[in-house]
Amino acid sequence: MAKFDEKAKPFSKQWLDDRLAITTVMKVLNIEYWIPKNINFLWAMGMILAATFGMLVISGIFLLMYYVPTVEGAFDSVNYTIMTEVGYGWLWRHIHGVGASLVFLIIYIHLFTGIYYGSYKRGREMIWLSGMLLFVLFSAEAFSGYMLPWGQMSYWAGMVITNLFAGGSLEATGFVEWIRGDYVPAQAFLGRFFMLHVLLLPLVIIGGIGFHFATLRLPHVNNQDGEEIDFEASAKLWKEGKKKESQVIPFHPVFLSKDVFIMGIYFILFFYLVFYNFEFAMDPVNFDPADGLKTPAHIYPEWYFLWSYEILRPFPTDLGLIAFGIAQVIFLALPFLDRSPNVAPASRRGLFKFWFWALLLDVLVLTFMGKLPPQGIWNTIGFIAAVMFFVLWVALPFITKLEKKIEE
Amino acid sequence: MSTRRNFMGMALGGFTALGAVGGLYAAKRTWEPLPSVKAAGFTTIDLSEAKAGELVTEKWRGKPIFVLKKTDDMPYHDRDVVIGSDRYLITVGLCTHLGCIPAYNSSDKMFNCACHGGKFDVSGINLPGLPPSFPLDIPPFRIEGTKLVLGEKGTEYNKMLADKLTRKV
Known part of the structure; x- marks a missing residue:
C-alpha cells in the first residue's frame, strides 16, 4: 500500500488525492494543459462540436423512449406519437434534427480551419487522422439515423447507399442482401440500423472523441502563425506570474472561459434554428411513409453529403464508384501529400493559398450541383467540378514540393 | 522459463x-436474411390481362417488377418473354445504377431515372453514355401457361442468362 494520510477526512481533497490523484489529473488535463495565446475564435470549434454531440445524445435519449423500431410503427411513432402526443416531443426532435445538421457544419469549419493553418503536420498527423476517423463515424451515425423515421427518403437513401456495396461490375448483390438482411430495405434492415444508431456507433464515437483529445495533448494545438512555441519555457513564465510575457494560457480556466463565450453565441444560433427555422433539417419528402414501389421524383442526400454524392453522379457506375471511394478517403492522406516543411497559414504559403481556396470553392460547387436535378448545364458543371476535385489532390504533392521554406 | x-x-x-x-x-x-424472408421469395403473376403499351408494376421480393406488353411497333428483342404471339418486357423496375425506380414515359417510350439521369428503352436496354452500365435486370421466371412464376428459373430464363442478356438477380 502506498503511503496515505490516515487522518484525512473522507472525501476531503487530501483523501481524494491519496486515492485518485485528482490534483495531478487536473494539472495534466486542465490547469497545466497549455494553449497558445495566438489563436482566434476558430479554435473554439472543437468544444462546440463536443457540446453539440452532447445535445444530440440528450435529445436522442428522449426520442428513444417513444420511438418504435418496426416498419409498421416507426413512421407513426415519430410523426404522430413524438410530434403530437409526447409533451415537448417536438423539442427533442427539432434539437436532434438541427443538431445533426449543425454538427456537420461545424465539422466542416473545423476541418477547413485545420487545412488552412497547416494543423495536420509535423507532429500533428495523429490529430488529423483521428479527426477524419470521427468524420467517417459521424457520417455513418447520420446515415443510420436518417433511416429511422422510415419515410420515403429514409427508404430510398437506404436502397441507393446499400447498393453502392454491390461494387458496380463486381455484382456483389449477395453482399448487399447480407447488409440489408433482405432483398430490399425492410424489418431486418431497420432493426440493425436502429441498433447501430443508438448503441454501437455512439459508443465508438465517444471512444473516438477521447482518442482525438489524447492525440492533442502532446503536440499541443497549433496557432495562427504556425509558430513553434517552447511550451515549457512559456509555462514557467506563466507560473512565475509573468502572464504578459508568456505565450500560453492554461486550458482551465482561461481558455475555457473564452471557449464558453463563443459557445454561448453558437447556442443562440442553435436555438434560434431549433425554435424558428427547423424546416431546413426536415425534408418534406420524408413526411411520406416509405413505399418500395414508388421512388420520389428527385432523390438527394442531406446537404452535408451532397459534395461526395455529386462526385459519384456524373460518371458511369464503376468509375463513379471508384471516384466516390477515393473522395471518401483522400482527406486522410493530406498530411502525407503535403510535401512542404512549412506550418503556416495558407495565405503565406505561395501556391498552397490558391489550392486551399480552390478546394473550398470546388466542394461548395459540388454541394450546390448535388442538390440540382441531373440535367443540362448542371451535369456539365458537376462533371467539371468532380474532375477538378481529383486534379487538385493530384497536384498537391507537386505544388507543396515547390514551396519555399519560410525563414523564421 | x-x-x-x-x-x-x-x-x-x-x-x-x-x-x-x-x-x-x-x-x-x-x-x-432470415429463412422466412428467403422462403417468401416466389410470386406468380398473370399476364393474360395486360394491355399492350400500358405499364403494370407488380411486386416480387419487395422490388417493383415492370410488366409491359409490347405493341406491334415496339421492336423485338431476345430479352422479350414470348407467350403465343404476345411479347412482354418483364424486368426488375430498379435502375441498375443505384436502384431508383425509373419512370415510364409512354410518349417517348423510355424509362427515365430521376436519380442520376439513366435511360432505358422498351426492351430495358440502357442508353450509352449515362450512369447505368447494364440493362434492367430480368427476374428469374418460369412460364406456366399465361402465368409467370417469379423466383423460379425456367428454360427461357436460363437461356437468357447463358446468352448474357441479363445478370443474376
Whole structure:
C-alpha cells in the first residue's frame, strides 16, 4: 500500500488525492494543459462540436423512449406519437434534427480551419487522422439515423447507399442482401440500423472523441502563425506570474472561459434554428411513409453529403464508384501529400493559398450541383467540378514540393 | 522459463483466436436474411390481362417488377418473354445504377431515372453514355401457361442468362 494520510477526512481533497490523484489529473488535463495565446475564435470549434454531440445524445435519449423500431410503427411513432402526443416531443426532435445538421457544419469549419493553418503536420498527423476517423463515424451515425423515421427518403437513401456495396461490375448483390438482411430495405434492415444508431456507433464515437483529445495533448494545438512555441519555457513564465510575457494560457480556466463565450453565441444560433427555422433539417419528402414501389421524383442526400454524392453522379457506375471511394478517403492522406516543411497559414504559403481556396470553392460547387436535378448545364458543371476535385489532390504533392521554406 | 511462457502465450493466443473466429462467424450468420424472408421469395403473376403499351408494376421480393406488353411497333428483342404471339418486357423496375425506380414515359417510350439521369428503352436496354452500365435486370421466371412464376428459373430464363442478356438477380 502506498503511503496515505490516515487522518484525512473522507472525501476531503487530501483523501481524494491519496486515492485518485485528482490534483495531478487536473494539472495534466486542465490547469497545466497549455494553449497558445495566438489563436482566434476558430479554435473554439472543437468544444462546440463536443457540446453539440452532447445535445444530440440528450435529445436522442428522449426520442428513444417513444420511438418504435418496426416498419409498421416507426413512421407513426415519430410523426404522430413524438410530434403530437409526447409533451415537448417536438423539442427533442427539432434539437436532434438541427443538431445533426449543425454538427456537420461545424465539422466542416473545423476541418477547413485545420487545412488552412497547416494543423495536420509535423507532429500533428495523429490529430488529423483521428479527426477524419470521427468524420467517417459521424457520417455513418447520420446515415443510420436518417433511416429511422422510415419515410420515403429514409427508404430510398437506404436502397441507393446499400447498393453502392454491390461494387458496380463486381455484382456483389449477395453482399448487399447480407447488409440489408433482405432483398430490399425492410424489418431486418431497420432493426440493425436502429441498433447501430443508438448503441454501437455512439459508443465508438465517444471512444473516438477521447482518442482525438489524447492525440492533442502532446503536440499541443497549433496557432495562427504556425509558430513553434517552447511550451515549457512559456509555462514557467506563466507560473512565475509573468502572464504578459508568456505565450500560453492554461486550458482551465482561461481558455475555457473564452471557449464558453463563443459557445454561448453558437447556442443562440442553435436555438434560434431549433425554435424558428427547423424546416431546413426536415425534408418534406420524408413526411411520406416509405413505399418500395414508388421512388420520389428527385432523390438527394442531406446537404452535408451532397459534395461526395455529386462526385459519384456524373460518371458511369464503376468509375463513379471508384471516384466516390477515393473522395471518401483522400482527406486522410493530406498530411502525407503535403510535401512542404512549412506550418503556416495558407495565405503565406505561395501556391498552397490558391489550392486551399480552390478546394473550398470546388466542394461548395459540388454541394450546390448535388442538390440540382441531373440535367443540362448542371451535369456539365458537376462533371467539371468532380474532375477538378481529383486534379487538385493530384497536384498537391507537386505544388507543396515547390514551396519555399519560410525563414523564421 | 521463456519457452514455458511462450507456450502459455501461444496457447492463450490460439484459443482467443479460435473464439474470435467463432464469434465473427456467428455475427455474420446473424446478419444474414432470415429463412422466412428467403422462403417468401416466389410470386406468380398473370399476364393474360395486360394491355399492350400500358405499364403494370407488380411486386416480387419487395422490388417493383415492370410488366409491359409490347405493341406491334415496339421492336423485338431476345430479352422479350414470348407467350403465343404476345411479347412482354418483364424486368426488375430498379435502375441498375443505384436502384431508383425509373419512370415510364409512354410518349417517348423510355424509362427515365430521376436519380442520376439513366435511360432505358422498351426492351430495358440502357442508353450509352449515362450512369447505368447494364440493362434492367430480368427476374428469374418460369412460364406456366399465361402465368409467370417469379423466383423460379425456367428454360427461357436460363437461356437468357447463358446468352448474357441479363445478370443474376
